[in-house]
Amino acid sequence: xxxxxxxxxxxYSALGLSMILSKDYMDGFVAFTVSAIFxxxxxxxFRRTKSGLAHIIAGGVIGGIFGLFYSIxxxxxxFDHLINDGNISFKPFDNLAGSIILALxxxxxxxxxxxxxxxx
Amino acid sequence: xxxxxxxxxxxxxxxxxxxxxxLTGSHQYVANWPGVxxxxxxxxxxxxxxxxxxxxxxxxxxxxxxxxxxxxxxxxLINEKPDLVFNVVDGTNLRRNLYLTIQLIETGVKTVLIxxxxxxxxxxxxxxxxxxxxxxxxxxxxxxxxxxxxxxxxVLETSLLxxxxxxxxxxxxxxxxxxxxxxxxxxxxxxxxxxxxxLTISLAEKDVYASSILxxxxxxxLDDFFDNDKTISIKLAKARYDFIxxxxxxxxVRPKSMWTVTDALDHVFTHKFLGxxxxxxIMWMIFQFTFSASAPFSDLLSKGFNELGRxxxxxxxxxxxxxxxxxxxGLGSVLTFVPLIFFLFFSMGILEDSGYMSRAAFLIDKxxxxxxxxxxAFIPLLLGFGCNASAIMTxxxxxxxxxxxxxxxxxxxxxxxxxxxxYAVIAAAFFGAFGGFAIFSIYMISIIVALSMAMIFNxxxxxxxxxxxxxxxxxxxxxxxxxxxxxxWSRGKHFLKKAGGIILGATAVVWLLSNLPAGVPMDxxxxxxxxxxxxxxxxxxxxxxxxxxxxxxxxxxxxxxxTTLGTFANGSLGLFLPKILNPITGYGLMLFALxxxxxxxxxxxxxxxxxxxxWPIFSxxxxxxxxxxxxxxxxxxxxxxx
Numbered sequence: 001x002x003x004x005x006x007x008x009x010x011x012y013s014a015l016g017l018s019m020i021l022s023k024d025y026m027d028g029f030v031a032f033t034v035s036a037i038f039x040x041x042x043x044x045x046f047r048r049t050k051s052g053l054a055h056i057i058a059g060g061v062i063g064g065i066f067g068l069f070y071s072i073x074x075x076x077x078x079f080d081h082l083i084n085d086g087n088i089s090f091k092p093f094d095n096l097a098g099s100i101i102l103a104l105x106x107x108x109x110x111x112x113x114x115x116x117x118x119x120x
Numbered sequence: 121x122x123x124x125x126x127x128x129x130x131x132x133x134x135x136x137x138x139x140x141x142x143l144t145g146s147h148q149y150v151a152n153w154p155g156v157x158x159x160x161x162x163x164x165x166x167x168x169x170x171x172x173x174x175x176x177x178x179x180x181x182x183x184x185x186x187x188x189x190x191x192x193x194x195x196x197l198i199n200e201k202p203d204l205v206f207n208v209v210d211g212t213n214l215r216r217n218l219y220l221t222i223q224l225i226e227t228g229v230k231t232v233l234i235x236x237x238x239x240x241x242x243x244x245x246x247x248x249x250x251x252x253x254x255x256x257x258x259x260x261x262x263x264x265x266x267x268x269x270x271x272x273x274x275v276l277e278t279s280l281l282x283x284x285x286x287x288x289x290x291x292x293x294x295x296x297x298x299x300x301x302x303x304x305x306x307x308x309x310x311x312x313x314x315x316x317x318x319l320t321i322s323l324a325e326k327d328v329y330a331s332s333i334l335x336x337x338x339x340x341x342l343d344d345f346f347d348n349d350k351t352i353s354i355k356l357a358k359a360r361y362d363f364i365x366x367x368x369x370x371x372x373v374r375p376k377s378m379w380t381v382t383d384a385l386d387h388v389f390t391h392k393f394l395g396x397x398x399x400x401x402i403m404w405m406i407f408q409f410t411f412s413a414s415a416p417f418s419d420l421l422s423k424g425f426n427e428l429g430r431x432x433x434x435x436x437x438x439x440x441x442x443x444x445x446x447x448x449x450g451l452g453s454v455l456t457f458v459p460l461i462f463f464l465f466f467s468m469g470i471l472e473d474s475g476y477m478s479r480a481a482f483l484i485d486k487x488x489x490x491x492x493x494x495x496x497a498f499i500p501l502l503l504g505f506g507c508n509a510s511a512i513m514t515x516x517x518x519x520x521x522x523x524x525x526x527x528x529x530x531x532x533x534x535x536x537x538x539x540x541x542x543y544a545v546i547a548a549a550f551f552g553a554f555g556g557f558a559i560f561s562i563y564m565i566s567i568i569v570a571l572s573m574a575m576i577f578n579x580x581x582x583x584x585x586x587x588x589x590x591x592x593x594x595x596x597x598x599x600x601x602x603x604x605x606x607x608x609w610s611r612g613k614h615f616l617k618k619a620g621g622i623i624l625g626a627t628a629v630v631w632l633l634s635n636l637p638a639g640v641p642m643d644x645x646x647x648x649x650x651x652x653x654x655x656x657x658x659x660x661x662x663x664x665x666x667x668x669x670x671x672x673x674x675x676x677x678x679x680x681x682x683t684t685l686g687t688f689a690n691g692s693l694g695l696f697l698p699k700i701l702n703p704i705t706g707y708g709l710m711l712f713a714l715x716x717x718x719x720x721x722x723x724x725x726x727x728x729x730x731x732x733x734x735w736p737i738f739s740x741x742x743x744x745x746x747x748x749x750x751x752x753x754x755x756x757x758x759x760x761x762x
Contacts, residue, residue, distance in 0.1 A: 033394070036394060041388075055387075055388055058387070066401075069405045083420055
């Protein structure tokens with residue numbers, strides 16, 4: 001479980017870095033915040049304490065909202081381009097794909113972690 | 121028809137307004153943070169042979185009211201004497217809620233306990249023996265889930281039944297003996313309209329309001345009541361809690377460990393290090409969602425207005441000019457932002473309904489204390505992002521008089537939704553892909569300016585103390601689409617009303633001034649003459665007569681700044697603005713629009729809440745001076761740096 005937390009922490013840090021490199025500073029900040037939420041819970045997750053679960057849930061909620069928000073922002077931009085320029089500039093492997101994959105990952109992660117903590 | 125008055129009273133955030141809406145069929149705004157209702161609201165219910173006035177009162181924890189909103193509730197109960205009181209109680213938190221119930225029973229008014237949020241009670245696996253609770257309190261109890269629906273027949277039929285006749289003892293004998301002695305000694309004739317038991321207990325608690333009632337009745341204040349025992353209030357509160365605890369032991373069963381999702385989220389969201397970054401992230405997501413999601417709709421509307429403008433210009437003469445330049449270019453330039461305003465309110469609705477608002481206040485409390493304000497003063501600041509006028513009313517929940525005045529005075533510095541169209545047109549004209557960031561920076565600056573002003577006002581008013589933050593942390597809830605729709609519509613419709621009224625009127629005046637005397641070009645029109653006469657004052661800021669006149673009209677309602685520029689631009693603001701501004705003066709205009717004079721509605725609310733013309737006048741003069749100074753400094757520094 002703790003290892004999965006490390007993976008998600010690194011995942012969100014990488015996403016944040018890629019966003020900052022593409023001059024998307026505030027979204028990068030959000031990604032780093034999600035990463036920090038998971039990072040602060042790694043030790044407690046190894047110890048299987050309630051605090052560890054709290055970090056998984058909170059990271060999942062903020063990460064999930066971020067994924068949803070980023071998808072809306074992305075598709076709104078695509079739609080806006082369509083209205084103004086008459087063409088679609090859809091690049092699914094931008095940061096959008098990363099945030100969706102991470103959001104899906106943490107949903108599965110949250111379901112798995114619930115079972116994990118219930119066994120204690 | 122029998123006329124009845126029913127008052128809804130209870131702790132903050134227990135569902136009183138939801139219950140009020142369910143009873144009366146109203147659509148009053150309901151949120152998930154304490155202090156939403158700050159004034160009484162009245163609704164009418166016709167049921168069988170009854171005509172019932174239902175009064176929704178602000179939430180209170182005890183009858184010992186301290187803040188303005190709490191006083192509204194307490195004064196109504198004591199002075200207006202409703203026929204029946206529905207004491208709305210959060211079923212998941214009986215211990216805290218029943219304290220007020222006991223005080224209500226002490227007033228002698230017929231009380232019915234509405235045990236609300238029973239769905240949450242079930243979810244948390246709490247068992248409540250309502251029959252036993254009813255017997256012990258001697259009042260009727262009705263279980264409800266007010267957010268879903270209520271059985272009005274059941275509620276009213278049960279309420280109108282005779283209450284169970286129960287006698288119980290809360291206070292120790294020696295205290296009861298003192299109460300008895302006092303009641304025997306006073307002239308009951310002079311106090312016949314006052315609940316004597318409540319008055320006695322309140323006097324013992326040294327309640328100022330109770331003392332004033334005694335003095336008004338021409339009776340002597342009781343300085344030696346309880347032999348000046350300074351601990352009597354604590355003894356009375358302890359007796360009430362002991363009574364509640366012994367009762368709860370008999371009527372409520374809770375699961376042993378109660379670590380809920382709310383507890384888990386709070387563990388992280390209010391974390392010492394993570395709390396503030398999470399708050400900034402949430403605010404960013406909310407604003408960015410607002411701008412991104414509304415952009416396609418705004419662009420569609422813009423294209424629609426451009427097409428309409430093209431058709432309007434086919435009409436010859438002043439009619440075509442008025443429709444094309446005045447209505448479509450002018451009014452259209454601000455109506456384009458209707459989606460933006462609605463999305464902003466939708467986002468704010470999510471923030472309020474989710475329960476995060478109280479956490480934000482808690483997180484910011486420490487920072488606010490440095491500015492001699494409490495975290496509670498942060499809620500009006502956040503709400504000011506929607507509308508300053510309505511946000512100022514929520515300062516009624518602030519206890520300290522000077523702290524409240526400071527909160528009122530700094531509120532116009534938070535950037536309301538009406539200023540959003542100004543930022544949006546400038547950001548689109550000058551900042552391209554960084555437009556969202558430019559607008560977000562204005563929001564952040566608005567908080568910094570507001571807090572800096574708080575420091576200055578605290579110094580001027582010699583406010584040295586900030587009240588401690590005691591705020592309830594409601595459970596997190598997923599906002600419902602229905603709730604968000606009611607919130608969005610109730611706030612957004614004011615923008616539409618303004619567009620059809622004051623904005624339309626101001627736009628027509630601007631069009632008229634721009635086209636008179638007939639036949640002259642615009643830069644020779646009355647508008648140009650007025651603008652040019654005043655523009656030397658704003659010339660050091662790089663604002664020409666167009667911008668000057670737009671800002672003057674914007675004093676009525678901030679959106680008029682955009683409609684005025686839209687009228688001058690004749691439908692192409694994006695091309696017009698770079699001719700009269702550059703990116704530095706453009707951002708300067710955003711700063712100036714953020715800080716300069718509160719709109720007329722905000723000034724009127726300030727007058728109402730402070731009871732004096734002095735403060736709105738002060739606010740206008742002060743904010744104009746500060747806006748000028750900050751914009752001037754910003755531009756000078758920016759020119760040096762860039």
